[in-house]
Amino acid sequence: MKTLHISQPEIATMTAEQVADLAAxxxxxxxxxxxxxxxxxxxxxAIAFRRPELVEPYLHLLDVEPFDEA
Numbered sequence: 001m002k003t004l005h006i007s008q009p010e011i012a013t014m015t016a017e018q019v020a021d022l023a024a025x026x027x028x029x030x031x032x033x034x035x036x037x038x039x040x041x042x043x044x045x046a047i048a049f050r051r052p053e054l055v056e057p058y059l060h061l062l063d064v065e066p067f068d069e070a
Contacts, residue, residue, distance in 0.1 A: 006043060008050060011046060011050045011051060012050070012051070014047060014051065014054065016054055019044070019047060019051075019054045019055060019058070022040055022043060022044055022047075023058040023061060025040055026040050026041060026044065026058075026061050027061065041061070041062070044058065044061060044062060048062060
């Protein structure tokens with residue numbers, strides 16, 4: 001299994017079109033293995049932490065829900 005690692009400079013140079021392509025793959029969910037989809041999901045999540053403005057239209061793909069730890 002290939003380990004996905006994307007550096008902060010790579011995320012810094014990503015375009016809205018690249019993120020849209022990533023989101024389209026996730027929405028289509030037509031991967032050869034479950035791990036391929038998981039790699040894309042982790043990539044989208046990494047982008048969300050560093051460039052949230054690019055991921056805002058695709059937050060539904062991350063299933064991020066606020067919770068109360070109290």
